[in-house]
Amino acid sequence: MAESVLTLKDVHFSYGDQTVLQGVNLSLRRGEFLGLVGPNGSGKSTLIQLALGSMVSDAGEITLFDQPLRRFRDWSKIGYVSQKVNSFNRGFPATVSEVVASGLYGKLGLFRRMKKNDWNKVDETLERVGLSDLSRRNIGRLSGGQQQRAFIARALVHDPELLILDEPTVGVDTRSVEEFYTLLTHLHREKGLSLLLVTHDIGAVTTYVDRIACLNKKIHFHGDPDEFTRKRRKILSVAYGHEVQVLKHDHEPVPLA
């Protein structure tokens, strides 16, 4: 369990003369569910982009699965749900199955076609997220919460060991948010999937994660969610710079239908 899935050591990043990340240290151990919270513009998405190698840090060290980012090639170990998925073209002529299958294309590689067992994989994943009945439905015709599940399925279909979700609950109704957390907890417990969830929704996340990190340029807290809840007022007033109202979600996770 000691193996680390993602670590950031003293990572700095700035756009021009605007500092975005200043000496950030963060670690995610195998099988852990880490919540990364912070206000808008705190550098959460930048941190993800750096960890995924689509931007390069100014200083510091990033490792993925104990390998330096520069030498890491096995991207199929990672599933990523971007915050931009909500803005996809809703008139796109594609079924849920077709969209989820596209999550396999990178791993399959050029010139290899989808075979029977690849499609079985798609069906299995759809079942895991509870979308089996809608596999042939046009993706634009699903509800917001269902679309979100479809995109999680796309990120899961190639069996990653780490799933990174960037603000996935934006624009999704409360009920779907609850179902979403239930699904994540389920995946986390059943499959031992390591999870990194980026969100600005501080209330719900503490109920579900193993550890929580609070970011605003620097890491202001990194530890146990209970401790976070106890010290919340203090942490948040430092990280957010003012008192924050927190909506609490106290429900137990509902079992998946």
Add this chain to the structure above:
Amino acid sequence: MIEMIAQYEFMQRALIAGVVIGVIAPVVGVFLVVRRLSLIADALAHVTLSGVAAGLLLQKHVPFFQGVNPLYTGMGFSLTASIFVEHLRRLYRSYQELAIPVILAGGIGLGVVLISAADGFNVDVAGYLFGSILAVGASEIRWIVTVGVLVLMIVILFYKELFALSFDEESAVFSGIPRRWINLLFSVAVAMVITASIRVVGILLVSGLVTLPVAASLQIAGSFRQALIYSVLFAQVAVLSGLAAAFYLDWASGGTIVLVSVFLLLTVMGCKRIGRVWRKRLAHRAQIS
């Protein structure tokens, strides 16, 4: 018409050209439309005009070019332009459609200047502007078939990658799909389709053949596969109608093809509407009883 096709070689050529173009134009069109790049076809067609004009000019003055079909120089121009479009799209990330008027205006501008500089050609430039399916030559048909095979191969071999990039470029790139190469290859396919289609529908109407069947198919397609199949079906109907109209009525093939496509689109829209009203009525009746 079948007798005529058996009897006359020019009819066989027209039929082959029509069927090939009626497959590759809408197939490439589906990817262009879902990427919101429908007008690229139009822009590249106009660049092809300047390439054709350049080819005619060279034919007039350089002996080496006398045997070279001006469509080849046209294709060279549109290939260059299609690569330039990709570059412009990267340059203006938030104004991606800006690439289209830049290329379109540049293409016409250069074409018109070249035509005027040549002080008239022996060949009718209007033939390139409006196309004529019955005038496809023997050497051109070989070329159209070659282009057809190449384009189909590109689409079949890279179907997965093209789909993933069209749906969500960011995730596709993250999953390891080589965006640059695939996009470049696709640009080459688009340029080839456009030049090959010019003989049949003409520069001014190429974009109609590339986008109208797709527009109709998007109305009814639930999946990407269906979108491809329906647009090819619609395009085939349009192209064959164009061929028939050109042969029997001596109408312009390009114009007929585009008009039939518009008619198909309206029919699909109408049928959809009737279907909706009908379903509502049935549901209403079921409620009453």
